[in-house]
Amino acid sequence: MQPHSRHFKANAEAALREPNLQAALKQLELGFVAGRQRCYEALPEFESLRDRAKDILDHTLDNLDAYLLEYEARVIESGGKLHWASTPLEAREIVIRICRDAEAKTVIRGKSMVGEEIGINDALEAAGFEVTETDLGEYILQLAKEPPSHIVAPAIHKTKDEISDLFLEHHRDLGFTRRQTERSALVNEARQVLRGKFLAADVGITGANFLIAETGSNVIVTNEGNGDLTSTLPRVQIVTAAIDKVVPTLEDASLLLRLLARSATGQDITAYTTFTTGPRRKQDADGPVEYHVVLIDNHRSEMLGSELRPMLRCIRCGACMNHCPVYGRIGGHAYGWIYPGPMGSVLTPIMLGLDEAGHLPNACTLNGRCETVCPVKIPLPRLLRSLRSRQHLQRQNSSLARVALSLWTWVALRPRLYQMLTWPAMSLLSRLGLKRGGFRRMPFASGWTRVRDLPTPQGSTFQVLWQQQQRGRK
């Protein structure tokens, strides 16, 4: 999708005025947040699992080259093909080439964020393939021509009414002439439409929640089973995955799976957890004839060599955005690309550049709720702060803020001057605002006073009053 992260402020302000979105976002605390809390309380070893998960992933990242090569060798041994892609463009070209070589016409997709990251749908459609998303949320968004607004629940911003309208508009020609309003009827209608797509598809493309180095397997978790159909029914299967998805062993993946659904949706485990290894073997009754894995870097090796390395531990559970007070007010689209919330505010500036996504690391109160729930203990506030340092060093932050802050620091580094300047300023402010108790407007502080009063200071400063008191005692 065309990023619009640079318009974050305007996007966010529009989102705050969108009643449907606001109603949908209220459900986050009640649904995902409460669900995770229930899981957390029910699992005594939750905290120790977080520590072990972090250790597993840190070890993997320390030896990523070796594990990727091991994974590649196992994929090839099992009869699959592995393709390396440095950039989204390379990844798209590889996928399109595989589809063309297979003389495919129709492609179905299982939900995958890296697929969104490389923009695979648009590229396939432009190359003449018919592409269908099979995850219900993603399917809804495909009909609505919208990007996901949440990495786990992509259509969380859509109301049931909007979905009823969309289905009627797009399914009428397929014989579904009644506008369905019940949840189950809507799901059933989508299921019927999608079933035909599954059976007719030439190529199935999924992502991967994990790649297992010791077996060459990929793991996907879904609640709808669409991922399984996407990987088993078409004659060609393509797995698109980023290089940070690899873990050493099945044991490691099992541990991470215990944290993933609990952190994401508040489920002990998702309805489907599927391990796939290579193409159909002679003795297999079904499965794809061709099995391809496209491994994508897209700035990840750059992150590996920087202070942002911990971000590569991310297992895409979405807990950080579920618990983020900013995401909870503005939703995912305001962030302007496919990764929203705290994790997106780290990833987007790396993948699109700070010129495009400079707002994101700043649109955070550093309240730290994300870090406390992250199942792999990514220090998100610290990473966001370090992106701010990069901005500061590259002079990419606002010049007014820089000047104001430099001035403040210059004065604050001179305590005598600070005291000489602050005492009269506070005394004056206090006198001016005495009656009302606060200011409705204040020059140079319109950001504050636009939405709240600036309370009146008491007058004088503690330092001056304290010194007076001490002198009085002597």
Add this chain to the structure above:
Amino acid sequence: MTTAETTNTADSPHVGLFVTCLVDLYRPSVGFAAVKLLQQAGCRVTVPQAQTCCGQPAFNSGDDRHARQLAVQVLNAFEEFDYIVGPSASCLGTIRCHYPEMFADDTGLLPRFEALSSKSYELVSFLVDVLGVEAVEAGFDHCVTYHDSCSALRELGIKSQPRKLLASVSGLQLNESQGTDICCGFGGTFCVKYPEISGRMAADKVASVEASGADTLLSGDLGCLLNLAGKMRREGKPTRVYHIAEVLANMADCKSIGEGDD
């Protein structure tokens, strides 16, 4: 620079009070309340004159050079004391958690910052956790609700300590609000950079304070309190807003934050 000092007993713990710039400029009464609480608990309190800002605004804005300069100023002013204590989890969180991080590569200064970090405390947690204070001598005939600042809750692990001391204030009833672990929308420069988002967060917090039935809002961080008091004033809410130190020191007889003459 001269150093203003009060004495308790000569061998009592010697505390350097980090007033914080917000308290210094906005609400000196919180500083006096902190001094009173520390003295009552048996400390010798000194207020170094060479203190201003802890550097958090610069640090959080990515201006690491200036943040480090201010950190060194704090180090020089406070490392001689047994403890550095202040009425703000946000500032003390910076000193305790982030100063060592800022100087991680500076082998010369890091040990000094680690030492400073290990003796730095937010006021209320210092009273309870270090000095073992169980109760205060104060009265406040109001129904209050307590806002946990994010730095208190998540950087310094402060949740039970303020509630413990509030329980000892005679006449005070504590009604908990919903969502006490959710940020009020202050966030330092965030609140002026993204006022609309910040304002919505503050409005939601104000609504949960109102729903608690409390007539007074307390917290341990003046940043949150100025944000919330300002929002309450803008929305015409009658809720009174105080720093917890003012109530614990029995000094909440002054005007509440944002209170006018009308």
